[in-house]
Amino acid sequence: MNLNPAAVNAVPKSGTTMSQMQNVERQLRGMILGLEIGPGERLTERWIESRFGASRTPVRAALLRLETEGLIARDGRGWTVAPINLAELGQIAVYREAVEVAAVRLTASLEDRSGIEVIAAMLDSCDAGTPREEWHRVGLDFHIELARLSGNEFLLRGVRDAMTRLSRARWLEVRDTAALGRAWAEHHAILAAVRKGDAEKAARLLSAHIAGSRHRLVTSLHDDRRGLRARGFAVVAA
Amino acid sequence: MNLNPAAVNAVPKSGTTMSQMQNVERQLRGMILGLEIGPGERLTERWIESRFGASRTPVRAALLRLETEGLIARDGRGWTVAPINLAELGQIAVYREAVEVAAVRLTASLEDRSGIEVIAAMLDSCDAGTPREEWHRVGLDFHIELARLSGNEFLLRGVRDAMTRLSRARWLEVRDTAALGRAWAEHHAILAAVRKGDAEKAARLLSAHIAGSRHRLVTSLHDDRRGLRARGFAVVAA
DNA sequence: GATACCATTTTGGGATACCAAATCGGTATG
DNA sequence: CATACCGATTTGGTATCCCAAAATGGTATC
Numbered sequence: 287m288n289l290n291p292a293a294v295n296a297v298p299k300s301g302t303t304m305s306q307m308q309n310v311e312r313q314l315r316g317m318i319l320g321l322e323i324g325p326g327e328r329l330t331e332r333w334i335e336s337r338f339g340a341s342r343t344p345v346r347a348a349l350l351r352l353e354t355e356g357l358i359a360r361d362g363r364g365w366t367v368a369p370i371n372l373a374e375l376g377q378i379a380v381y382r383e384a385v386e387v388a389a390v391r392l393t394a395s396l397e398d399r400s401g402i403e404v405i406a407a408m409l410d411s412c413d414a415g416t417p418r419e420e421w422h423r424v425g426l427d428f429h430i431e432l433a434r435l436s437g438n439e440f441l442l443r444g445v446r447d448a449m450t451r452l453s454r455a456r457w458l459e460v461r462d463t464a465a466l467g468r469a470w471a472e473h474h475a476i477l478a479a480v481r482k483g484d485a486e487k488a489a490r491l492l493s494a495h496i497a498g499s500r501h502r503l504v505t506s507l508h509d510d511r512r513g514l515r516a517r518g519f520a521v522v523a524a
Numbered sequence: 525m526n527l528n529p530a531a532v533n534a535v536p537k538s539g540t541t542m543s544q545m546q547n548v549e550r551q552l553r554g555m556i557l558g559l560e561i562g563p564g565e566r567l568t569e570r571w572i573e574s575r576f577g578a579s580r581t582p583v584r585a586a587l588l589r590l591e592t593e594g595l596i597a598r599d600g601r602g603w604t605v606a607p608i609n610l611a612e613l614g615q616i617a618v619y620r621e622a623v624e625v626a627a628v629r630l631t632a633s634l635e636d637r638s639g640i641e642v643i644a645a646m647l648d649s650c651d652a653g654t655p656r657e658e659w660h661r662v663g664l665d666f667h668i669e670l671a672r673l674s675g676n677e678f679l680l681r682g683v684r685d686a687m688t689r690l691s692r693a694r695w696l697e698v699r700d701t702a703a704l705g706r707a708w709a710e711h712h713a714i715l716a717a718v719r720k721g722d723a724e725k726a727a728r729l730l731s732a733h734i735a736g737s738r739h740r741l742v743t744s745l746h747d748d749r750r751g752l753r754a755r756g757f758a759v760v761a762a
Numbered sequence: 763g764a765t766a767c768c769a770t771t772t773t774g775g776g777a778t779a780c781c782a783a784a785t786c787g788g789t790a791t792g
Numbered sequence: 793c794a795t796a797c798c799g800a801t802t803t804g805g806t807a808t809c810c811c812a813a814a815a816t817g818g819t820a821t822c
């Protein structure tokens with residue numbers, strides 16, 4: 287029996303029995319993506335064990351899974367929260383462009399493209415009063431849901447993985463309201479092209495959107511890297 | 525102490541200290557890819573434990589990693605060697621086309637494209653007397669090494685993952701000598717376009733090569749699926 | 763003969779004990 | 793004061809142990 291006070295597990299979601307591994311994985315992922323644990327920080331299995339009240343067996347399993355997601359990395363013998371790596375962010379952007387463009391081409395060629403209306407509604411749920419956190423989430427989900435419509439499991443997974451790896455960086459990016467609005471408009475333009483079944487135009491718009499997004503992201507982080515390091519975040523230069 | 529005779533571990537490769545997890549992962553992957561364990565077969569942690577002479581902790585770690593590679597899947601509470609899934613093979617082909625074409629475009633646009641000569645030499649190491657197993661390996665490595673030249677870690681990983689998932693299916697595919705020769709010629713044609721820096725032509729040739737390859741693969745397995753099932757291999761129809 | 767039911771075994775999930783290597787402190791030496 | 797050395801501590805890797813759920817197999821019932 288684990289006698290650690292923190293061992294008082296959170297009540298599992300009603301109806302779902304969550305294994306300890308899933309619990310640790312989910313919570314740890316949340317802390318990493320939410321920057322509650324900074325990029326570059328060292329992790330020890332024992333700390334996680336006591337923090338979440340699970341034994342090392344599920345902790346290890348969760349670490350192995352998060353490693354394949356790219357959120358944590360091995361540091362010699364130990365574990366480290368993956369640092370923000372500007373060169374890597376650039377490569378991810380190239381990768382996601384390839385995958386997302388392929389997906390949107392498929393989607394725009396579907397007979398039934400009505401699925402995009404759900405995505406349009408999702409975009410429209412954001413307005414001036416929407417909290418920043420929500421804009422962030424919708425911005426990620428737009429790309430993931432668009433890829434899901436393609437029906438290709440592997441393209442979807444590629445996009446999801448890429449967005450997960452980009453998530454923390456986008457959260458650190460300094461974005462003014464104008465930038466948010468521009469992204470929103472570009473998203474809508476892409477949807478419009480898909481709606482018309484114009485695969486080429488959708489591909490072109492998406493490609494430009496991702497390239498611009500990448501440029502702004504890398505530039506912003508590059509300019510801010512001193513400040514980010516001051517906050518304890520490991521930022522590896524491009 | 526594990527008293528099973530099989531527990532006599534193989535001597536680790538000279539100079540390298542291989543953890544039990546890596547050991548189990550590598551050997552199990554080899555058995556799965558080599559079809560020594562058939563698609564669809566059930567796996568129990570205890571069997572693997574005694575088979576490789578490791579305890580359950582590294583066995584479970586290895587299973588978790590192989591799961592993310594798509595070589596094994598959860599079957600309710602237990603583990604199963606991933607079946608051959610024709611629909612999935614089709615989707616993987618679409619995915620790899622997107623990723624490989626992006627990679628070859630990058631490679632063809634490089635200043636220094638001399639890396640392709642190593643790949644050409646690799647192709648040329650195969651002749652009429654080369655064993656089938658070697659043709660198989662070179663056919664996979666061609667695509668992986670071509671992607672590696674792009675310099676993009678994520679495109680490379682995408683190609684490697686896709687080839688891993690396709691590996692068993694390609695091994696089962698009935699390919700006559702003519703088909704092997706045709707693939708060899710197509711590979712060389714792609715390299716020639718890359719060598720000239722003609723990204724568009726390389727992309728077009730690669731795209732056609734993958735599409736044709738996919739068609740032959742799925743057709744062959746579809747036609748043989750009775751025979752494959754008779755050999756105990758789970759084949760899920762498209 | 764088919765089926766519902768119960769005891770037994772097996773299995774994966776988790777907790778813990780142990781170990782060797784790596785790390786960290788502190789001390790003695792130059 | 794810098795540094796080399798050594799013992800205590802920490803950490804990941806592994807082996808085992810326990811448990812509850814699920815699978816299995818035999819049996820009694822209809």
